[in-house]
Amino acid sequence: MVKEVMYMFGFDPVGLKCVLCNLHDETIDHLFLHRDWSWKVWKAAMGWWEVEFCASRTINDWFLGWSSLNPLQCTARAWQILFSAVVWSLWEARNNRIFKNSKVLIHQVVDMVRFMLVWWFKHCGKWSKDQVSLMLLNVKDRCVNLPIPKKSRSAH
Ligand SMILES: [Zn+2]
Structure with a gap:
């Protein structure tokens, strides 16, 4: 997809290397899944x-298999949000590298995912009355292990 978009804007994408590892062609699969540290995120x-x-x-x-990995203690909606948060954060990291020439570290991308997730739990999921700063410090206990409201638990 990245290459297709480049092509639309008149760039010749043949041989376009991933800006983050400079080793592999930049494909959507490489960028979001197989880049050395995308998978670590x-x-x-x-x-x-x-x-x-x-x-x-x-x-x-x-993406198609993601819902089958949905753990019991997580709502389907929160699990979808997690997927989107990872993809968005990886895309942001890639763009920061290209357009701001800033070096991006794995832990920064993980922090971005954590922040997006906590923000969602706090403002959309409304599961927690904790301060965002406390939730960020301990995603596992402050977000992941929250009791799930009965109504929002979808059947699957
Ligand atoms: Zn790469």
Whole structure:
């Protein structure tokens, strides 16, 4: 997709390298799933729920299989939010590298995912009355292990 968008704007995408590792062609699968540390971000995010899994071949397959990894203690909606938060944070990291020439570290991307998740739990999920700063310090106890409101638990 990245290359397709480049092509639309008149850039020749053949041989376009990933700006973060400068080793592989930049494809959507490489960027979001297979880049040396993209997978580490996924692992960190899944780790908050003690979920472990192997990466799919493509981000499309990963998206399609994501709901089947949904742990019991997490609502389907929160699990979807986590997926979006990881993808958005990786995309932001890539763009910061390109447009601001800023070096991006794995823990910064994980922190961004954590922040987006906490923000969602606080303002949309409305599961917690804790301060955001407390929630950020301990995602596991302040977000992940919150009792799930009965109504928002979807059947699956
Ligand atoms: Zn790369």
